[in-house]
Amino acid sequence: MRSFDHEAAAAARERQNSLTKPPGSLGRLEELAQFMAGWQRTPRPHLGRVQGLIFAGNHGIVAQGVNPFPAEVTGQMVENFRSGGAAINQICHVTGVDLSAVPMDIDHPTGDFTQGPAMTLEEVDRAMAEGAAAIADDADLLVLGEMGIGNSTVASILAASTLGGRAEDWVGPGTGATDDILASKLRVVTEGLTLHSPATTRETLAAFGGREQAAICGAILRARELGLPVILDGFICTAAAAVLTRDDPDALAHCLIGHESAEPGHRRLIAALNIRPILSLDMRLGEGSGAALAVAVLRAALACHDGMATFAEAGIA
Secondary structure, three states, rough: OOOOOOOHHHHHHHHHHHHHHOOOOHHOOOOOHHHHHHHHHOOOOOOOOEEEEEOOOOOOHHHHHOOOOOOHHHHHHHHHHHHHHHHHHHHHHHHHHEEEEEOOOOOOOOOOOOOOOOHHHHHHHHHHHHHHOOOOOOEEEEEEEEEEOHHHHHHHHHHHHOOOOOHHOOOHHHHHHHHHHHHHHHHHHHHHHHOOOOOOOOHHHHOOOOOOHHHHHHHHHHHHHHOOOEOOHHHHHHHHHHHHHHHOOOOOEEEEEOOOOOHHHHHHHHHHHHOOOOOOOOOOOOOOOOHHHHHHHHHHHHHHHHOOHHHHOOOOO
């Protein structure tokens, strides 16, 4: 696993302090430039190719009435992503993200975690490997998102199992739950937590996860091997990523969180992981939308860092 290059980050900080501005006046933009410098291992980081990956999967727990939409919508949305008709496509066009949708065996939903494990360990390994293999060799930044009917319920139980707490602490409206649907979500998360007691990342994903959550974990681990910075999306993506901390508390050191989702559990996740989001815009769409939007801020941070003149260059005393 690659580690953060503190010397490169220090050199980036020194450059920031020499630019034609009061020290620290660009605030978070300066922090982001130093973060990128440390992971790209250069004082002058850059963004060439920004790769966006949306992993999509279906879940057996949908049979328990936890979502107002049928599972068929997952596949229909994958086609919408591929034809350019979704919100994420428009955001990626504006922010310069090269987007791909990766369906994870969506014709075969995972198991109902109130009846048994959602996946076998072998299925988890295959999904993680597929997520790792999806990363492009020439990417400078990875943007992660997801799609899957029922996956806010899965995210809630992944977060509760990993970080503790009751179903009520993590379950939210998702795609627009009615009172009856919200009650079903609370019930199945409580039942799942009673039935399963996983201890490791793989066991947690097998007990509750979707293939898309496992693929997100695999992509994050591969990105760490490559020293590739990652931007996570909202509640579902962050909950999947958090499962990696069961094996390694430092597993997400190379990750940023693109935005603070309006989904209630995301704020609790953010606090537990101690990763400050870049944006807060009351979004809760998923699809990688908040993460892709945050790329615009990151591009601005690096443009200022690389393009501004120093006091010496500008001849300013």
